[in-house]
Amino acid sequence: MLFGILILMLVLSAFFSGSETGLMTVNRYRMKHMAKTGHGGAKRAADMLETPDKLIGLILLGNNLVNIIASSLATVIGIRLYGDFGVVLSTIFLTIAVLVFSEVTPKTLSALYPERIAYPAAYIYKPLLKVFWPLVYLFNSAGRGVLWLLRVSPEDAAGHSLSSEELRTVVTEAGAMIPRRHQKMLLSILDxxxxxxxxxxxxxxxxxxxxxxxxxxxxxxxxxxxxxxxxxxxxxxxxxxxxxxxxxxxxxxxxxxxxxxxxxxxxxxxxxxxxxxxxxxxxxxxxxxxxxxxxxxxxxxxxxxxxxxxxxxxxxxxGEFTTDPLTRVKNVTMDGENSYLVDGTVSIRALNRALGWKLPVEGPRTVNGLITEQTETIPKAGTRVKIGKYVFEITETSANLIQTVRIQPPRRKPRRTRANTETEGDNA
Missing domain, CATH: 3.10.580.10 (CBS-domain)
Structure with missing residues (x-):
């Protein structure tokens, strides 16, 4: 009977540990969406996570209670079987059992599949929170008192809202869940x-x-x-x-x-x-x-x-309403295999968007402004300037403006295809 109760305590400990990880790591935005669509578990989980201190208090109360009971039972079993030496054996056995079966395994499983653990657990925690509310309130009040002594306020903690840069990371890491074209549109809105x-x-x-x-x-x-x-x-x-x-x-x-x-x-x-x-x-x-x-x-x-x-x-x-890159920006013409004749008044941002370049956009907005800022003067025709990996050759100037520039972007490395690799291997 004692062994049966001990195993039950280890199972309950695994439940409390795993459900804590699942509830704390579940995707809050997916959970709110599922709650709006009528998912019962998601709705209960969202309600409880509105006051996480109450939920954590309940989980810790249950987890510590069953662990202490398990420790007492293991000690009694050890003494009955092996006397005083059984205390040492029960401590070693219980430590291994708790770590493997009640901590590492359930928490790892919950971290991998938080929704599968969190939503069913919410059905159990909701009534438990009503039953043990007086104890939870008592322990939470004591905890808040200690935090007050340490000059820590729960209201000062950061919420779950995302900054624009964090939202950019979410969109970028969405992968196949958001089509690539839609990702570009969302990132453009953030930009x-x-x-x-x-x-x-x-x-x-x-x-x-x-x-x-x-x-x-x-x-x-x-x-x-x-x-x-x-x-x-x-x-x-x-x-x-x-x-x-x-x-x-x-x-x-x-x-x-x-x-x-x-x-x-x-x-x-x-x-x-x-x-x-x-x-x-x-x-x-x-x-x-x-x-x-x-x-x-x-x-x-x-x-x-x-x-x-x-x-x-x-x-x-x-994006642009045309598929030809050279028609997206006025006063830009191709000049040779890897160079472009560009009017000095053309926007750098427009060049980057149309041709996929990475010219600096912080500072001057036009090609003329970018070159004059780099040279700190209006250069004469024939002057070559390198900005980053781009080579600018001034072809025509006036008294106060660079009229046209020949720009050579960095050459793109050809993709190494499987056919090329097999041919090289055959030649070797």
Missing amino acids: MENATVEDIMVPRNEIVGIDISKPWPEILEQLVHNQHTRLPLFDGSIDEIKGIVHMRRLLALISNGELDQDTLVSMASTPYFIPENTPLNQQLLNFQNQKRRIGFVVDEYGDIQGLATLEDILEEIV
């Missing part, structure tokens, strides 16, 4: 808080718009052959912006010959301005709140620096 509207805007010198100071036939010609859905209206300079016209509203008037300059100006909507350094995630919300799709980026003096659109921000998340 948006580190990017600003200047990183995706069309520079002011590349803004396509209608100059209403020009003759009407020239304006009409531009409207007819325009490829954009929305066009800015300005008077002489982009700083004199008058509004934005939607081409869909003009098509009927143009086809009927009813559009004139005054009508064009009257149909323009009020321009929307975006302060520079606005994060992309915030600007996406601003576009949504303002019911806008296009805005002009202005500096602290109110001067227009560029134009940002909703489509540009969405492309930061889902």
Whole structure:
């Protein structure tokens, strides 16, 4: 009978040890999701983990109780079988049995399969917590008193919320659970808080718009052959912006010959301005709140620096809407087998995204700015500069700007295929 009770105590000890590991290591986010879908064990486990001190108090109470009973029984059995020497034998036997069968094995199993252990255990702990609540409350109060003496507050402990970098690691390590394309989209959303509207805007010198100071036939010609859905209206300079016209509203008037300059100006909507350094995630919300799709980026003096659109921000998340890398960025052409002719005003971020490069993005935003920061001057044509593993050769400059640059990225090593390996082996 004593041996039977001893084995029962070891089994109960294994249950308390294994369930503790399972409940503490279970994926909290998966558990909350399963609880919302109606899983009873997950719901009970989530409820108890809201107050982990109570759960831990109950587990430790049960585990220590059964271990002490097992120790007493083993001592009695040892004395009855071998006298005083049986105390030593029972201590050795019980230590081995507890470590192997009640600690290492159940905890390892629970660490590997926490949900299979935690959720069934939750059905048992829920009523036990109600029965032994007075004892658990007493021991937890004593424990909190000791923590208070040590100036430790449970409320100061960190919660289970994830930082953006930790969430990035979760997405990256998800593997096959999240398709690779979806992983890129999720990581792009996380990257948006580190990017600003200047990183995706069309520079002011590349803004396509209608100059209403020009003759009407020239304006009409531009409207007819325009490829954009929305066009800015300005008077002489982009700083004199008058509004934005939607081409869909003009098509009927143009086809009927009813559009004139005054009508064009009257149909323009009020321009929307975006302060520079606005994060992309915030600007996406601003576009949504303002019911806008296009805005002009202005500096602290109110001067227009560029134009940002909703489509540009969405492309930061889902990627470019074209499959040809060279058509993703304007003013970039292939020049030879492993070199590209790039305009000095091209965005570094756009180059990295379109061509898979790893140029530094902290600091200057354009190729011109990157080179001038490196050289601390405007280099002459023919100058070669190496930044990281990329070689820049200036091909054309002006008084205040690098016009074009030839960039040579590092050569990619050819993949060693199985066929190549077999051929090399045959040649050898």
